[in-house]
Amino acid sequence: MSCASKEFGYNKKHQNHLALIDKMMVKDNVITRIVKVKSLEEVFNIIQQYPLLGKFMAYQLAIDINYSEIINFDENSFTIAGPGAERGISKCFLDTGGKTYTYIIHWMTENQEQEFQRLGLNFQSLWGRPLQAIDCQNLFCETDKYCREAFPDLKSNRKKIKSKFTSNPQRIDYFYPPKWRINDKVKETLAPRLLQLEIRHLQQINNRNCQQLSLELDFLVKTTPEIPDNISK
Incomplete structure (x- = not known):
């Protein structure tokens, strides 16, 4: 959820977001900096410098840009756990042994095949593409949402689902990067x-x-x- 502060002096949320886009894309021409960096983390650091973008939104945007053709970094080279993923990790593990959220996400990514075999899970990958760090991060977040309904006794600072699923009969055109x-x-x-x-x-x-x-x-x-x-x- 994008920030709603009046960073650029406008009363309406969308006007501040448009002003942010203008600053990034027109005034700063941020893309010229992004195409010169040497890592996905550097892309994240550039985006995070801007207002209205917290660390998780900056990470999501860095991943989205990396899906494009203008940069091409290893998706697993850098990750950040969002608030939902942090709650999901806390609900999945009784004890994390002092490991950071980032470490746990990377561990899950690196050990997915061994864990599928150990648990007897016939995991259907995306046509041979294994789960990436961003995918495991998202899975922890979705686990948190699911647990709010299925296991309400697992306490966290989020208790309800913001919105319910509504079916849309319109076809969605999907394609992969x-x-x-x-x-x-x-x-x-x-x-x-x-x-x-x-x-x-x-x-x-x-x-x-x-x-x-x-x-x-x-x-x-x-x-x-x-x-x-x-x-x-």
Whole structure:
């Protein structure tokens, strides 16, 4: 949640945010500094210098920029636990042995395969892409949210969910950062499954809605007891 202070002198929140964008992108041309840095942490440090952006928002923006083509740092080279992740870690571990939140996130990232095997979990990776530090950070945050409803006895400074899920019938067009090199793998995975089910507007399928299609296929397969012979390819 972005900060709502009147840092730039405006009464309305969005006006201060627009002023921040103007300062970063127009007046300071911050992108020229970002493309010259040598690490993801340096990107974070540049962004964190600006008002209205706390350390967690600065980290999220650094990761988003790193998803683009203008910089390309190891995603696991730097991470920060947000407030939700800190609460989630506290709910997952009885004793962290004095380790920092950052250490725990890195440990989870580095040891995920061994832990999946130890626990007998058939984890479905993202077409071969393992969990990154930002993913593990987010998982701890989501665990905290889930526990507020499922295990309310696990006390923390957040007790309720801010908003409930509302279904949206509109299609969301997903695609992955090209540098991950998995968009083609998504299409290859879906191709044989498309031969089994009749999908409307098949000609409109492209890289940008493959994930949504995958979700729809999963639902159809689970809810269709028998696939009729007369379904066309």
